[in-house]
Each structure stands twice: as structure tokens, then as C-alpha cells.
Amino acid sequence: TRLSEVALAGLPNAVERPAYVRSAVTPGIVHLGIGAFHRAHMAAYVDSLLGADPSWGIIGASLRRPDTRDALAPQDFLYTLAVRDASGTRCRIIGSLLDVIDANADREGLLARMADPQTRIVSLTVTEKGYCHDPATGALDQNHPDIRHDLGDPANPVSAPGMLVEALARRKAAGIAPFTVMSCDNLPANGRTVRRILIALARLRDPALADWLEAGLACPSTMVDRIVPATTDADRAEISGLTGREDGWPIVTEPFTQWVIEDHFPLGRPALETVGAQLVEDVEPFELMKLRMLNGSHSSIAYLGYLAGYQHVSEAIADPGIARLIHGLMTEEVMATLPMPRADLEAYRDALLQRFANPALKHRTWQIAMDGTQKLPQRLLGTIADRLAEGLPVTRAALGVAGWMRYVTGIDEKGAPIDVRDPHAARLRSIADAAGRDATRLADGLFALEEVFGTELPQHKGFRETVTRHLDSLFAVGAAETVRKVAG
Ligand code: NAD
The missing domain is CATH 1.10.1040.10 (N-(1-d-carboxylethyl)-l-norvaline Dehydrogenase; domain 2)
Incomplete structure (x- = not known):
């Protein structure tokens, strides 16, 4: 049997499952770069708090490949998180991911979702290279091919910064405040870095947009820590053995998890401090x-x-x-x-x-x-x-x-x-x-x-x-x- 909403019934008792009514969850977060790390880290924290506040469901997006969408769509975007150490493997079904948008198939759908007032946070794990910056200085690389593309055709962006700036431009035009941008990538001062990159890109497009972002864009820095290796076929086999369900893309991780977040979210945030995250003044x-x-x-x-x-x-x-x-x-x-x-x-x-x-x-x-x-x-x-x-x-x-x-x-x-x-x-x-x-x-x-x-x-x-x-x-x-x- 394939994992799905219906197939949650009858899971072995040892398998943890969503402790909330999933149909009552509404999206509040768009996440760019729906890779292994996000699914083992932020999505698990959010999964733990949706019972108390169902307004923070996650819409994932892939800017590159449709592989995650293809794997998860047939199983209602549910997946297994397997926590493993020398004593064994414990499985948990994560339900916080409501949908995955493949940007190359539905760029407008993704931009509309990001521009929607319901979206209050856009988070990212697009890897270091996804920021199209110069790693030695942290500045936007204006000659990056994706950035050149996005400056030539801003309404159809291919880079993560281009996507964020276009969605923010649409919010400005519609009179909607900027969403909070939360980088969860391993960059130094990731909040300040992504803010610098976005404002630099906006300024190349439209100085008024850049000024609007200077005034109102919040980019809290975060420190994220959980080791999440790429999933192997052996993992898939072990996990479906434990849950009795086929899973197109389960995730394996370690017991340890840590998330330190700068508490700066003008449009609000989920109560992450209630599920183990540390909200602090200065993450750096x-x-x-x-x-x-x-x-x-x-x-x-x-x-x-x-x-x-x-x-x-x-x-x-x-x-x-x-x-x-x-x-x-x-x-x-x-x-x-x-x-x-x-x-x-x-x-x-x-x-x-x-x-x-x-x-x-x-x-x-x-x-x-x-x-x-x-x-x-x-x-x-x-x-x-x-x-x-x-x-x-x-x-x-x-x-x-x-x-x-x-x-x-x-x-x-x-x-x-x-x-x-x-x-x-x-x-x-x-x-x-x-x-x-x-x-x-x-x-x-x-x-x-x-x-x-x-x-x-x-x-x-x-x-x-x-x-x-x-x-x-x-x-x-x-x-x-x-x-x-x-x-x-
Ligand atoms: P992954 O390969 O599973 O996923 C990477 C994601 O980034 C995919 O969705 C991919 O489409 C996207 N991506 C890659 N290049 C891109 C680009 N140029 N533009 C836009 N999107 C792009 O990797 P992962 O394990 O999920 O790790 C992703 C990032 O998360 C890491 O680079 C790191 O910054 C952070 N992180 C990972 C771990 C870990 O243990 N895996 C731990 C801490 C932080």
C-alpha cells in the first residue's frame, strides 16, 4: 500500500502520525527548495504545532526539478521521517506539507501563492549556490546567468532571489506588506545576507521597490542543525518494512535537532518556541x-x-x-x-x-x-x-x-x-x-x-x-x- 491520508489508518502503533485534523490546516508558509533538510527540520517543527495552530501549513516549491512533487503528490504530500541511531529507527509521518509546486510547470501559481496575504513567511533551503552571490563577500553576483535572466524577464524568474523579489513586487503593487524571508541555509549571517541580496536585486529593477524593502522587509537570521543525508534505496526498503507503507521519498535523520531563530516576524510566526526552537535577539x-x-x-x-x-x-x-x-x-x-x-x-x-x-x-x-x-x-x-x-x-x-x-x-x-x-x-x-x-x-x-x-x-x-x-x-x-x- 502507498502511504496516503486514507492509509494512515492501521499504521503500526510504533509509527507516530499527525496529531491534528489535516483538512483543517491552512497554508501560512511557502518554502523554496523542498529538499531533504527542510523535510527533516522545519517541516517537523511545524508538524508538532499544527494541533495548536493550524494556520501554518507549508506549501513547498522546487525551482529546479519536479522530483519531490512527483514522489509526494501520489501520497497526499505525506512522508515518513525516520530517526536513526545505534539503538534503531523510529518512524514518524509528517503532515505539515500541504502541496509542492514545481516552479517550472507552474511559475504563476507559485508567485500567486507567495503574493497571497495568507503567506506570512517564505523560508528557503536552496543550498549556498542558490543565493547567486559571491561567497567571499556575500554580495549579489550581478553576472550570474540566472540573475541576468531575471533582470531581463523579471515576471518569469528562475533564481530564488528573482522569485522572491518578483513576489514582493506583486505584494507592493497590491498593497500587501512583505512576507518575512527566513533563510535556513548554511550561510554566515544568513538573514542579513539574503536581505542584502534581495535589496540589491530589487534596486537593479526598480529603486522604489528597493526603498520599500529597505523600510519593511524582515529577514531574521537562523542557525539550523540536524544531519540529514540523502535518502538511499536501502533506506526506502527499511522504512517501508517498518511502516507497512510504500513511501516515494522518505527522509532519514539523527535524533539531534536544533534551531535558533532571530525573533523578527512583523506578520507573525508559529509558536516555534513551544516545540523546541530557541527564539533569540541575536543568532550570529x-x-x-x-x-x-x-x-x-x-x-x-x-x-x-x-x-x-x-x-x-x-x-x-x-x-x-x-x-x-x-x-x-x-x-x-x-x-x-x-x-x-x-x-x-x-x-x-x-x-x-x-x-x-x-x-x-x-x-x-x-x-x-x-x-x-x-x-x-x-x-x-x-x-x-x-x-x-x-x-x-x-x-x-x-x-x-x-x-x-x-x-x-x-x-x-x-x-x-x-x-x-x-x-x-x-x-x-x-x-x-x-x-x-x-x-x-x-x-x-x-x-x-x-x-x-x-x-x-x-x-x-x-x-x-x-x-x-x-x-x-x-x-x-x-x-x-x-x-x-x-x-x-
Ligand atoms: P537536497 O539536495 O535534498 O535539496 C536541495 C534543494 O535545493 C532542492 O530542493 C533543490 O532543488 C534546491 N536547489 C539546489 N540548487 C538550487 C539553486 N541553484 N536554486 C534554487 N534551488 C536550488 O539538500 P538538503 O539536504 O535539503 O540541503 C539543502 C540545504 O540545507 C544545504 O545546502 C544547507 O544550506 C542546508 N542544511 C542542510 C543540512 C543537511 O544535513 N542536509 C543541515 C543544515 C543545513
Whole structure:
């Protein structure tokens, strides 16, 4: 049997299901980028509060592919969230998602839904590259092909910023206040960043629209944390075994979940504090902690672990060299750049190391390695820049950067090809092809990518030398040995 409203009856008792009348739920949120993460995180929080307030149902939207819509439409947009750790898997049916709009099939329908006064929040998980910005500076990339398209044809936008600005323009024309834009992507100061991007794009279209947004657009920053690997066929099989229902696209995650939100929602918000979210004045210290401790470690594990032959994070972190490196990266290099008390950071580190080791979560190093040009600045380069400014060493963080450089050559340590996914993959490839296995030429070529490294960092001689030395070692003796050497 396929999962559906009707098929909720008779689910095994162990499977949790929506504790509210789903037909009474009305949409209040539009979510752009209806990927695995949103479905394990925000949609689950909202699912927990719809009984108390049914006015916050979610309409999801895909700007890219119709795959999520195709999978979920035949099951009334219900899906299974499987929470997994060493003790087993617990399944819960999530009902907060009411519909998914495929933007390429129904752009007008999506824009109308966003412009509707019932929509009070538009949230996003469109990945870092979805913001069409320059990751080193956080500014809108006016030359991005999607942005050029959207400036030429603003009523039919293809980018997430273009979609938001067009919907906001329609609200302005209709005399409706702007919805609140809530980014849940791993960007530094994600609220301020998306606001800057939207206002810059609006200004290129219509200065009056930009002024209206300056005056009234709220973009609270958020820190989101829950590890959500891509779903595999083995997951599908296990989950349908547990629920007795076929599910076109279930989601697997860990027990841990965290959401810190800046409390700035002029049109109102769901009572997320009643279901475990933290509403605070200023999210940025939390975001910085998460980006540098969790994501910085994740990216280092991804590049170096992949090169050392590990498919999953849990296997990589079981390697004593990698475990020592990551422990040292957080303790000796990242912590001093963060404003929190040392004891809190140590507790956070220990919890992270445990989460990384969760063997039930098959989080692929290859998945985390994707889009490095978009991720490196906030995950590793921020730590490095802060430390260099204080004259402090950056040995371990620089090894993460060198790991990325080695990875984007597209050839692994056994000579097999690596499927390097990145919006700049073609440029990375041509730099790597020109450099061959010459570490200095490769590092020089990659340091010249201003949208990744900016202009200041590449001028730091000590930093360049450290990265180049590590890269040389990665070519000469491989990742496992280099990690052991650097980790001490
Ligand atoms: P996913 O691959 O399941 O989904 C990505 C979504 O982004 C899809 O809906 C896709 O269509 C959309 N997208 C991709 N490129 C886009 C573009 N250029 N413009 C517009 N939309 C685009 O990935 P996910 O696991 O859901 O992760 C999405 C984001 O969520 C991450 O990039 C990160 O910022 C954030 N996040 C993820 C996790 C996690 O563990 N998976 C944890 C914290 C935060």
C-alpha cells in the first residue's frame, strides 16, 4: 500500500502520525527548495504545532526539478521521517506539507501563492549556490546567468532571489506588506545576507521597490542543525518494512535537532518556541559556532576522508588520525575565534564528535564535498582569517583547504575519477589540468579565485606556504599519512 491520508489508518502503533485534523490546516508558509533538510527540520517543527495552530501549513516549491512533487503528490504530500541511531529507527509521518509546486510547470501559481496575504513567511533551503552571490563577500553576483535572466524577464524568474523579489513586487503593487524571508541555509549571517541580496536585486529593477524593502522587509537570521543525508534505496526498503507503507521519498535523520531563530516576524510566526526552537535577539554567535565547528569539521572530514578512501563520515571519524585532526581543529584552532565560554564549546565539540560517529547515519563524504567553492569561505576561511589577524597558526584548518584543492583535481589517490560537483566545476577542472601534480601551481591557480578567497587572504605568505606544503604532502604520501602527520 502507498502511504496516503486514507492509509494512515492501521499504521503500526510504533509509527507516530499527525496529531491534528489535516483538512483543517491552512497554508501560512511557502518554502523554496523542498529538499531533504527542510523535510527533516522545519517541516517537523511545524508538524508538532499544527494541533495548536493550524494556520501554518507549508506549501513547498522546487525551482529546479519536479522530483519531490512527483514522489509526494501520489501520497497526499505525506512522508515518513525516520530517526536513526545505534539503538534503531523510529518512524514518524509528517503532515505539515500541504502541496509542492514545481516552479517550472507552474511559475504563476507559485508567485500567486507567495503574493497571497495568507503567506506570512517564505523560508528557503536552496543550498549556498542558490543565493547567486559571491561567497567571499556575500554580495549579489550581478553576472550570474540566472540573475541576468531575471533582470531581463523579471515576471518569469528562475533564481530564488528573482522569485522572491518578483513576489514582493506583486505584494507592493497590491498593497500587501512583505512576507518575512527566513533563510535556513548554511550561510554566515544568513538573514542579513539574503536581505542584502534581495535589496540589491530589487534596486537593479526598480529603486522604489528597493526603498520599500529597505523600510519593511524582515529577514531574521537562523542557525539550523540536524544531519540529514540523502535518502538511499536501502533506506526506502527499511522504512517501508517498518511502516507497512510504500513511501516515494522518505527522509532519514539523527535524533539531534536544533534551531535558533532571530525573533523578527512583523506578520507573525508559529509558536516555534513551544516545540523546541530557541527564539533569540541575536543568532550570529550561534551561527558562527555551528558553521566553524560543525560545518568546518564536516568539510575537512569530507575532502580528507574521501581521499583516504572513506565513503561515509562515520567511517572517516573512526580513523584515529582523522579523529585527532578534527578534535584538534576545533579545540586548538576554531574555539579561540568564537565568543562563547570555553566549557560550552568543549561540550559542543564532544557532542559533535559523537554525532559524526553515528554509524546508523550513512552520510556520504562525497555529498558534503559538493559545492566547495560556495562552502569554504564560511566553514574554514573565516576561522583562518581571524587567526591570521591575531598572528596565530592555522595548520589544521589549512589542511582542510589543501584537501579541497587535492579533491578538485578530479582524480583520487588510486587514479580513479572523482565526480566533482560545483557551480565552478569547469573552471576548477581547467586550473587543475594546467597544474598537473605541481602543488605550487595548483595552489596558486586556486588562490586566484577571488569569489572564494577574496583578495586579502591570498596575500598572506605564511598561509599560502602552509596550504601548499600540505598539498604537496597530499600528492606525495596521500591523505591518511598527511593527516596523521599534521594531527600529531
Ligand atoms: P537536497 O539536495 O535534498 O535539496 C536541495 C534543494 O535545493 C532542492 O530542493 C533543490 O532543488 C534546491 N536547489 C539546489 N540548487 C538550487 C539553486 N541553484 N536554486 C534554487 N534551488 C536550488 O539538500 P538538503 O539536504 O535539503 O540541503 C539543502 C540545504 O540545507 C544545504 O545546502 C544547507 O544550506 C542546508 N542544511 C542542510 C543540512 C543537511 O544535513 N542536509 C543541515 C543544515 C543545513
